[in-house]
Amino acid sequence: MQHHVSVIIINYNTAEYTINCIKSILKNTSKNLSCQYLIVDNGSEAESYFTLKKYIDSISDAHTINLIRSNINTGFGGGNMIGVREAQGHYLAFINNDVLFENDCLSILKRFMDSNKNVGVCGPQAFKENHELLPTIDHFASLGRELFGRKVLETINPNKYPKRKISYSEPQRGQFVAGSFMFFSSEDFNNVGGFDTNIFLYHEETDMCKRLANINKQAFLVPDGKFIHFHGASSPKIIDLKIELKISLLYIIRKHYGIFSYLILLLYLQLKYFFSGLLKPANWPVFLALFKQAPLSMSLKHKQKIHPL
Structure with missing residues (x-):
């Protein structure tokens, strides 16, 4: 049926x-x-x-x-x-x-x-x-969204990028x-x-x-x-999520936009988290993951344990 x-x-x-x-x-x-x-x-x-x-x-x-x-x-x-x-x-x-x-x-x-x-x-x-x-x-x-942000895209091309935060x-x-x-x-x-x-x-x-x-x-x-x-009710700890976010982002940028966009974004994120890590040490794990190019092998997917009932 x-x-x-x-x-x-x-x-x-x-x-x-x-x-x-x-x-x-x-x-x-x-x-x-x-x-x-x-x-x-x-x-x-x-x-x-x-x-x-x-x-x-x-x-x-x-x-x-x-x-x-x-x-x-x-x-x-x-x-x-x-x-x-x-x-x-x-x-x-x-x-x-x-x-x-x-x-x-x-x-x-x-x-x-x-x-x-x-x-x-x-x-x-x-x-x-x-x-x-x-x-x-x-x-x-x-790459454009990550470098310039959503508001800039919505301002310069509202037909392609309609406003998100309006009713x-x-x-x-x-x-x-x-x-x-x-x-x-x-x-x-x-x-x-x-x-x-x-x-x-x-x-x-x-x-x-x-x-x-x-x-x-x-x-x-x-x-x-x-x-x-309710937003994020079952999420793991924040630092793991930040790293996972970068792993997934870099993966889809390479998948859909190619190696050149991937390399530019990777360099941008490495610099961003290096300097932010100087002011906020909690960001160092994210920088270290990016320094290793945040590959899929670092994903939470590979850290899961089997839970038999």
């Missing part, structure tokens, strides 16, 4: 967030929408996994919810691709577990995608806990949509090969939407859909 939407959510040691996320989706989603829910436990400790399993078992008779266990943390892309293997939806919704629906986002996004076959991915409008606007569309990670009342095209809530055509997602599992965390959105752009598929914000994002 093909569903309208396959919803894929990753749990990593934050079962309460995942449970609240599922509850908000079930509460707000129209019963007329056929949904398949695939919850991927991405190598959580036993307590988190069994807390989640107990909740899902208690409601599984009423809803199509499948809990899939990986005994090792495979990262954002890897975890989502585990869910994709069992997905049967015409659309794929990848939703962070620290998300709460404010309205029927899935039906809103489906209607938009049904009417816009040139769109490969879209996302609803994100808000912080205090209902402050969170950017949903963004500009591709690139839109109509659907707005961007270069990519935030990874906290990405709604894909499954056909387009499959045609570009899905998430690149070389990336453990960060910049998956740029990578996916660059590949979608290569087949003339666009990315859009659909502001009628609204959700709360």
Whole structure:
């Protein structure tokens, strides 16, 4: 049976967030929408996994919810691709577990995608806990964005780089949509090969939407859909994230823009973190990683342990 939407959510040691996320989706989603829910436990400790399993078992008779266990943390892309293997939806919704629906986002996004076959991915409008606007569309990670910043790009070429931090009342095209809530055509997602599992965390959105752009598929914000994002509920310590961010950034710059852009960005980041490290010693680990060229072999992906139940 093909569903309208396959919803894929990753749990990593934050079962309460995942449970609240599922509850908000079930509460707000129209019963007329056929949904398949695939919850991927991405190598959580036993307590988190069994807390989640107990909740899902208690409601599984009423809803199509499948809990899939990986005994090792495979990262954002890897975890989502585990869910994709069992997905049967015409659309794929990848939703962070620290998300709460404010309205029927899935039906809103489906209607938009049904009417816009040139769109490969879209996302609803994100808000912080205090209902402050969170950017949903963004500009591709690139050498220009890293050297000059987003505001400069938005000023010199507003058509190519629409403002991120304003409220839109109509659907707005961007270069990519935030990874906290990405709604894909499954056909387009499959045609570009899905998430690149070389990336453990960060910049998956740029990578996916660059590949979608290569087949003339666009990315859009659909502001009628609204959700709360708690932001980084299951992240590891900050310094590891900073290093991982640079590893992923340099990887996709080289992948999509070539060796010349990669080398310029690498040199820029090395100098930036060398001098910032003189003033803020906490940045030295980031500089040392960049000095070693921040290869994929340094990624958190290679530091994960197997967690049998």
